[in-house]
Amino acid sequence: NAGVTQTPKFQVLKTGQSMTLQCAQDMNHNSMYWYRQDPGMGLRLIYYSASEGTTDKGEVPNGYNVSRLNKREFSLRLESAAPSQTSVYFCASSRGGTAHYEAFFGQGTRLTVV
Amino acid sequence: AQKITQTQPGMFVQEKEAVTLDCTYDTSDPSYGLFWYKQPSSGEMIFLIYQGSYDQQNATEGRYSLNFQKARKSANLVISASQLGDSAMYFCAMREGVDTGGFKTIFGAGTRLFVKA
Numbered sequence: 001n002a003g004v005t006q007t008p009k010f011q012v013l014k015t016g017q018s019m020t021l022q023c024a025q026d027m028n029h030n031s032m033y034w035y036r037q038d039p040g041m042g043l044r045l046i047y048y049s050a051s052e053g054t055t056d057k058g059e060v061p062n063g064y065n066v067s068r069l070n071k072r073e074f075s076l077r078l079e080s081a082a083p084s085q086t087s088v089y090f091c092a093s094s095r096g097g098t099a100h101y102e103a104f105f106g107q108g109t110r111l112t113v114v
Numbered sequence: 115a116q117k118i119t120q121t122q123p124g125m126f127v128q129e130k131e132a133v134t135l136d137c138t139y140d141t142s143d144p145s146y147g148l149f150w151y152k153q154p155s156s157g158e159m160i161f162l163i164y165q166g167s168y169d170q171q172n173a174t175e176g177r178y179s180l181n182f183q184k185a186r187k188s189a190n191l192v193i194s195a196s197q198l199g200d201s202a203m204y205f206c207a208m209r210e211g212v213d214t215g216g217f218k219t220i221f222g223a224g225t226r227l228f229v230k231a
Contacts, residue, residue: 042223099147099211100166105159
């Protein structure tokens, strides 16, 4: 079972470069999420998509954009990377319809902006 | 506003003893879910236990139990008979229902648990 797959696993960017983090899930989940985790800290929600065709800002959306390409895929784009965006990025998905389902996580993308 | 608070940055526990990790939350949504996740040093997020806002009984999963006190808005994780493999970061999370904008899930800052032999 693949679950939630994120690519790439590691990335180094120069300040000002752009890139897209890819996320796909094969569990037919409606809701998908992007989080960032800074060293020694918790997960902060960047954007989420409650269902296909909708996206909403989370706690820290500045500097990011997202696309819910279809039910399976939810991508995160950094248009002009900054050192403050150095972090580990997690994609997650969960069943929709109620608040009572847990999230399943990808393995994370470790991004360094120099 | 939706909020999760974990006030213990780090905790120590002796192997085979029980430990309680604190979590308080705030929400205006009557329907919500509370979750605990474990993050070992390898970095993956592992789901441990879930408690629904309408559940009358505290959730249990093996050595994990959730002490849910709705009036106090607390959802503490209890790990019984601690093992060395329990050393990890533990995160409390809350997912709200559709009324507040669609199943947004947020996390607390986490508690790092150290189990001593």
